[in-house]
Amino acid sequence: MSGESTLLATDPSVVSVGAGLFTDALTAQAVPVTPVEFAPPMGDGALDEALVRVLADPRRAQANATAVERVLAVRPQLVDVRPAGEALGMAPGTFYHAxxxxxxxxxxxPLRGALMGAMVFEGVASTPEEAQQVLASGAVALDSCHHHAAVGPMAGVISPSMWVFELVDEASGRRAFCSLNEGLGKVLRYGAYGSEVIERLRWMSAVLGPLLRDAVRAAGAIDIGAIIAQMLQMGDEGHNRNRSGTLMLLRELLPALITSGAPATDLAEAVRFVGGNDHFFLNLVMPAGKLMMDAGRDVPGSTLVVAMARNGTDFGIQVSGTGDTWFTGPAQTPEGLFLGAYGPDDANPDIGDSAITETCGIGGMAMATAPAIVRFVGGDVAFALATSRSMYEITLAENPAFQLPVLDFRGAPTGIDVARVVRTGILPQINTGMAGKVAGTGQVGAGLVNPPQECFAQALLALAEAAPKLPEG
Structure with missing residues (x-):
């Protein structure tokens, strides 16, 4: 049989690339078609030259192998819960942010609202209006959480009287910290600062924090990495879905809580608060991710992204081979699902340190393992599967500890590579909450967002500048 007759006698196998019009037309005719995600490379002349220089850097392969090996070796453990002033050495009047x-x-x-609320909570100001005046005067010390081995969700504001989780990697002694999760809706991290927000924070500092401290110290170190590994196999992805992780944490702490001798009413309120807050464990996933990625820092020649973070105005990344330099671009506004009557016009651009989850290979990178997440952030199950598969194109490794069952227990795509992002044009996928753009609003929805290309272009140019010069000729 000739090639032509074979073609006519069998069903076609169609692969589509680029615009969706061709895919849609075939699908409408019941023709099976496999769409392939494609994005053009980011390059212009200077960026193309930088990419060649970075790819030719003789240090790169070994540097990336070293950085990734360090990341994957981290075993994050929860060892304490303490006031931030004590744990981070914060002076009164100092505030950290995402x-x-x-x-x-x-x-x-939302960042302004969270800072105003934190000022009132700390007693530095008596009203949000007074707090705004003091903040505008420049009398308050502000700094990034990432500069102090800490991470904060959404606005990410940490003040001295707030309590923080303390995680450690025993092998290296490295530590990371994160505030306690307040829940959803009108909460400080989403920029709300009403009286109910301040009252909740005061209860968390007076009751919840001390209860958790005593329980963690009584229970001993809790293996957060093991819980993350389990939750990824139970339908959580570690960023916007942490339901099983929260319940597994509560299981670890309940015996020590019950036998602590604390008033039964306080215990019941604390357990009810944690058990009813599906996002509570996020604030442990985040410092675990921070511990992992900090281990990969400062390897000359490495193109590994070690931090992705947003303050609601700028999106920034840090790269192993370029030290503590931030490469920034404008934060993008997520697209997704909104609460109540809120809509796109109410949403602030992307905000928070919680993209550390994607940086360490979970969250939006691992959406395939949590198909139910699409009901919270948008998209569909097919999109979640395709997204996780595409993330392997821009990462350096797979984490054997963080396995995705639906992908035949393949390790999560870990270690975003600046060079691969620029070469492929594929941007990391982040799923996230959305804060109202007006201070005091709180949460307005949840959705999907990508970093701006500028971050990776700037980082590549810096890596090229630091690379050994290519021989002439």
């Missing part, structure tokens, strides 16, 4: 450093003048609405 994302790259930023001034009050450029701060987004």
């Amino acid at each position: 994302g790259p450093p930023i001034t009050w003048e450029r701060a987004s609405g």
